[in-house]
Amino acid sequence: MGTIPLSEDQGILIPHTHSSCEFVQVLMKMQRAAQLITSTLDLDQILDRVVNDLASSLGNVEVAIWLRHPDSDEMVLEGVRGCKLYKKGERLKIGRQGIVGQVSATGKMYYAPDVRLDPYYIACEPETRSELSIPMKIGGQVIGVFSVDHTEVDAFSENHRIVLEALAGHVAVAIENARLFQLERIERERMQQEADEARAMQQALFLKATPLVPGFTFETAWHPAGSVAGDWFDFIDLGDNRYGIVLADVSGKGMSAALLMSATRAILRSLAKLHPSPGETLAHLNQTLLEDFPSGKFVTMIYAVLDANSREVTVASAGHLRPLLINSHNTFLDIEPGLPLGLAPSSYPEHTLHLEPGTHLLLYTDGITEATNRSDEEYGATRLLEHFMQSDACVNGLIEEVRQFGHGSDHPDDATVVLIRSRQVGTSADQLETATAVISG
Numbered sequence: 001m002g003t004i005p006l007s008e009d010q011g012i013l014i015p016h017t018h019s020s021c022e023f024v025q026v027l028m029k030m031q032r033a034a035q036l037i038t039s040t041l042d043l044d045q046i047l048d049r050v051v052n053d054l055a056s057s058l059g060n061v062e063v064a065i066w067l068r069h070p071d072s073d074e075m076v077l078e079g080v081r082g083c084k085l086y087k088k089g090e091r092l093k094i095g096r097q098g099i100v101g102q103v104s105a106t107g108k109m110y111y112a113p114d115v116r117l118d119p120y121y122i123a124c125e126p127e128t129r130s131e132l133s134i135p136m137k138i139g140g141q142v143i144g145v146f147s148v149d150h151t152e153v154d155a156f157s158e159n160h161r162i163v164l165e166a167l168a169g170h171v172a173v174a175i176e177n178a179r180l181f182q183l184e185r186i187e188r189e190r191m192q193q194e195a196d197e198a199r200a201m202q203q204a205l206f207l208k209a210t211p212l213v214p215g216f217t218f219e220t221a222w223h224p225a226g227s228v229a230g231d232w233f234d235f236i237d238l239g240d241n242r243y244g245i246v247l248a249d250v251s252g253k254g255m256s257a258a259l260l261m262s263a264t265r266a267i268l269r270s271l272a273k274l275h276p277s278p279g280e281t282l283a284h285l286n287q288t289l290l291e292d293f294p295s296g297k298f299v300t301m302i303y304a305v306l307d308a309n310s311r312e313v314t315v316a317s318a319g320h321l322r323p324l325l326i327n328s329h330n331t332f333l334d335i336e337p338g339l340p341l342g343l344a345p346s347s348y349p350e351h352t353l354h355l356e357p358g359t360h361l362l363l364y365t366d367g368i369t370e371a372t373n374r375s376d377e378e379y380g381a382t383r384l385l386e387h388f389m390q391s392d393a394c395v396n397g398l399i400e401e402v403r404q405f406g407h408g409s410d411h412p413d414d415a416t417v418v419l420i421r422s423r424q425v426g427t428s429a430d431q432l433e434t435a436t437a438v439i440s441g
Contacts, residue, residue: 043178047079050146050171055081062124062149066092066100067175068142075104075145082149083124098122100145103133107142109165113154129153134165136172146171198258211235211243213308215357218245219395219419223367223403230257231365231416232265236272241308244272244281247363247418248301249320251340264289264299264341278303278316282348286318286341293342300340302363304420311355311422316348321369324362325353326388332381355422362388367415368398371406379405395419 040046051063062082066075069091077090092098095105099120103110112118112131121131128149136144146168150156156164210218220233230250238244246268250257267288268281275281282303289299300320306313315323315333319340322332333353339346355361364384371379379402387398395417402415 040174041178041181043175043182046171046174046178051079051081054148054167061155062128062147064100064147064149065144065171065175066104066147067144068094068104075100078144085124092122099131099133100147103135103145104142107135107137109134109161111156111161113156115149124149127151130155132156132161132164134168136168136175138172138176143172143176195255198255211237213241213243213306215308215311215423215425216306216355217421217423219417219421221395221399221415221417223399223415225253225367225414230261231367231414232261233363233416233418234265234269236269238273238305243306243308244278245304245306245313245363245418245420246301247320247365247416248299249365249367249414249416250299251297253414260293260297260299263292268303276305277350278305278314279348279350282316282318282338282341283346286339286346286348289342290345298340298342304361304363306355306420312352313355313361313420314350314352316350318346318348321364321366324364324384324388326360326362327356327358330385330388355420357422357424359422361420361422363418363420365414365416367413368402368417371402371413371415373405373407 040049047065050065055061055063063080064077064083064086065079067078068074069076073094074091075094077086077088077092080086080088092101094101099110099112099118099122102120110120110133112121115121115123115128115131118131129152131147131149133145133147135142136146146164148156148164210220218235222231222233224231230252232246232248234244234246236244236246246265248261248264250260250264252260264285268285271281271284271288275284282301299318301318302315302320302323303318304313304315304323315335317335317337319337322335325331325333333351335351336349338348353361369379369381369384373379383401383405384398387393387401398417399415
């Protein structure tokens with residue numbers, strides 16, 4: 001008896017001795033096997049179930065799953081049961097080796113009712129007498145070959161071949177889904193690793209100790225909505241007991257905002273010591289960003305220069321929220337802002353004030369005042385004022401209050417705060433705050 005190739009649309013009836021009752025039992029077993037195979041997205045489990053559960057269902061058979069190698073013209077054995085010659089990892093040349101190589105090249109089912117007469121067959125077990133190999137396709141492309149061997153001559157009736165061909169289709173879909181899931185998981189893990197590394201780098205920037213300045217202490221809080229943030233703060237030692245204090249917010253979120261944040265921070269640090277006033281610094285920074293920033297991206301920023309000797313702080317704003325002056329009145333500074341950085345040429349007016357001991361200045365991003373609750377109500381400027389009317393108000397308490405307010409909101413945003421506290425030089429309170437800043441840093 002010779003080889004009988006079968007295509008998807010043509011078959012040859014082969015007499016068989018199986019009763020209808022036996023075939024129905026086999027069909028039910030195949031159905032259960034298909035359900036088990038498609039019930040997982042783990043590729044190893046799928047391959048194990050195909051070769052083991054199917055072999056148990058069919059009886060005295062050998063089962064093998066060959067998958068196409070993505071970067072070569074070879075089929076790789078990924079699952080096998082009942083064959084001692086081939087082990088997992090074995091390879092066959094497509095179109096050149098074995099029935100599997102022939103099926104993977106033609107994309108057509110191939111049936112050898114007597115392998116002893118077949119020109120393509122490569123022996124696996126000496127007892128094997130018949131082999132059925134079925135291409136597994138996705139989108140018309142062969143992704144693998146499903147092969148079943150039997151110890152009987154002409155062991156697979158036409159009905160069996162039809163059922164096994166249908167089962168091979170289920171296996172192909174299950175394998176492809178598992179592969180896509182695996183690729184997606186690997187990609188998610190890669191992206192998460194990159195995000196974790198970026199977050200660690202950002203944290204390294206922000207967790208440095210704040211400067212120790214006689215008569216002043218600084219409280220800071222940085223809470224990104226995701227793995228990384230476009231918000232940031234910075235302290236720049238300008239010499240002569242003068243310090244640049246920065247709070248900024250890059251438009252957008254995620255990695256792109258974080259990258260623009262890092263670039264803006266580096267440029268600002270290179271410019272800060274070249275220009276004595278915050279207004280000049282922002283003007284030069286804006287000009288640089290206009291040349292380099294992507295269209296539609298911008299940065300809002302408060303840049304303050306604190307002179308600890310005179311207790312004066314000079315502030316300039318690039319489209320940022322008004323700082324809160326905390327004293328007996330608690331008022332928002334009436335600062336005329338320039339345009340956000342990176343949009344268009346602009347000037348940046350300055351505002352100078354004297355920070356007497358007990359007077360504090362709060363810088364914050366819109367993740368504070370524009371935080372919303374489940375009813376889309378904003379935290380707002382009024383609640384911010386009310387928070388700092390409390391004698392024990394601090395930035396960590398503010399962040400927690402905002403977090404509780406926005407609990408359950410679908411629109412979280414980065415939240416960053418810098419509080420400049422003015423103290424009497426040499427007081428116990430000043431010494432305590434300085435020690436706390438060292439410990440926190």
